[in-house]
Each structure stands twice: as C-alpha cells, then as structure tokens.
Amino acid sequence: MAKKVSDIGGGRSQAVHRALKRAILDQALPPGSKLPEDSIGERLGVSRTLVREALVRLSQEGLVELRPNKGAVVSHPSLEEGRNLYLTRIALERLVVETLSGSLTQEQIDTLSTHIAAEEAARTEHAASIRLAGEFHTLLAQMTGNASLIRYVNELVARSSLILALYGRPHSSECAVSEHRELLDKLIAGKTDEAVALMTHHLDSITTRALLPRKDSLADALHAYAVAEGLA
Structure with missing residues (x-):
C-alpha cells in the first residue's frame, strides 16, 4: 500500500496526470476502464483531490469521460x-x-x-x-x-x-x-x-x-488476409 504524501505543490498534481495519461496511452488502462478516485489515490499515494484534478484535465484532453453520479472511465472514441x-x-x-x-x-x-x-x-x-x-x-x-x-x-x-x-x-x-x-x-x-x-x-x-477501413466490403476486408495465406 502506497504511503500518502503531501499534496502541496503543483509538481505532484502534474505527476498524477502524467502517470494516468501514460497508463491510458500504453493501454494498461484500456478504453472503458473505471477510474475510481479513491483506489487511484491509494495506489499513487495522493489525495482524491489530486486524482480528481488529473481526471478533469484528462477529460479536457479527451482521454477520460466524466459521467455524472457514475464516476470516470477511460474514453472509447469512435x-x-x-x-x-x-x-x-x-x-x-x-x-x-x-x-x-x-x-x-x-x-x-x-x-x-x-x-x-x-x-x-x-x-x-x-x-x-x-x-x-x-x-x-x-x-x-x-x-x-x-x-x-x-x-x-x-x-x-x-x-x-x-x-x-x-x-x-x-x-x-x-x-x-x-x-x-x-x-x-x-x-x-x-x-x-x-x-x-x-x-x-x-x-x-x-x-x-493504420486505421481500419470503415465501409469496406467483406471481400475488401479479407483480401490482405487471403493474400497472406496464399488464397489470392
């Protein structure tokens, strides 16, 4: 269990934001993951206030969704x-x-x-x-x-x-x-x-x-896989 330390100073707030952001981008926290303030605060050794500030900032960056009365989750963009x-x-x-x-x-x-x-x-x-x-x-x-x-x-x-x-x-x-x-x-x-x-x-x-086609036909979608398997 991480020991909580003083929340004084912006450096710790920035560190919480960076830690959560990297975990999201590295998919350690995949899209749709719940982000409970108390659990995150306990794990990182900081107050819920700092966690909440980080989540708000991440929501402004589009990485987190803040749902009223339901808590925060990692975003799942289309x-x-x-x-x-x-x-x-x-x-x-x-x-x-x-x-x-x-x-x-x-x-x-x-x-x-x-x-x-x-x-x-x-x-x-x-x-x-x-x-x-x-x-x-x-x-x-x-x-x-x-x-x-x-x-x-x-x-x-x-x-x-x-x-x-x-x-x-x-x-x-x-x-x-x-x-x-x-x-x-x-x-x-x-x-x-x-x-x-x-x-x-x-x-x-x-x-x-890099991004998957949105409206390809079944034949188009399977073409590369058919070629890889010597089927086309």
Whole structure:
C-alpha cells in the first residue's frame, strides 16, 4: 500500500496526470476502464483531490469521460472521430513544420534524433511505439514556442494516440519511424515545401495505413488476409 504524501505543490498534481495519461496511452488502462478516485489515490499515494484534478484535465484532453453520479472511465472514441481528428492535426502540424523549417537549433536536432532512436528501439512494442510516435509530434510543437499551437497539438495527439491504440493494425507504426527521420532531415535543410508535403502525407496515410477501413466490403476486408495465406 502506497504511503500518502503531501499534496502541496503543483509538481505532484502534474505527476498524477502524467502517470494516468501514460497508463491510458500504453493501454494498461484500456478504453472503458473505471477510474475510481479513491483506489487511484491509494495506489499513487495522493489525495482524491489530486486524482480528481488529473481526471478533469484528462477529460479536457479527451482521454477520460466524466459521467455524472457514475464516476470516470477511460474514453472509447469512435473511428469516425479519429478520421476527423487527423484532418485537424494535418492543418495544425503544417503550421508546426512551416515554423520550424530551417530554424532548428543543434540542441533541438539532438533531442529529436534521440527520440527517433527510441522509436526505432520500440518498434516491436505496439503500445509504446504509438506513445513515442505521438510524443515526436508534441516535441515538434513544443519547439515552436507557440503556446496555443502547443496546447492544441498536445490534446489532438493524445486523443489520436488513444484511437490508434484502439483501431490501429499491428505494426502500423513501422513506416512512421522512417518518415520521422526523413521529416527531420527536411526541417534541418530548410526544405519547407517538401517538409509540409511529407507531414501531410505522413498524417493522412495513418488513416489508411493504420486505421481500419470503415465501409469496406467483406471481400475488401479479407483480401490482405487471403493474400497472406496464399488464397489470392
């Protein structure tokens, strides 16, 4: 049983939020899971007040649903919502690319390179690879220094990471790592138009490469599996 510690200071509140967010994105707390404040507080060694604050913040990010008189649960977004989120992300992250192209510092380049290496190392870990892929995009947003852009990209990335965890095909993130590396190269070189085109393609392709089709026929849905088994 964890020992409760003082709730004084924003650092502990941030830590509770980060712990719950990572558990959700890593699918340790899958969609639909109940999130009782007392149990979470006991496990993390904090007050229910801090847990409630974290849950409210997570609900604002779209990762938790707060149900009146029923408590909180991990969100279960629809696939259609995922498609709409990626359309919005494309518009915002084009701005991120335009802002950063040709202006990355060596420290920022090193940070991004280290992160991409971590993504490559986690290729076989589905939940971790999704989380790390999302964090690459939030890192880029943070480097713009634009507070509004940072906030909205962070929220959209968190929500779309949950959607990928729900609907993504196994190993769907494998291609994304090489695309992140290529994107970084174009940003360093200041090739803005190419970087914007790559980011657009990168995010758009997730809806077809990683997210399951919504209205395919039975034949279309089974085609890839038939090919894999030598049946087509």
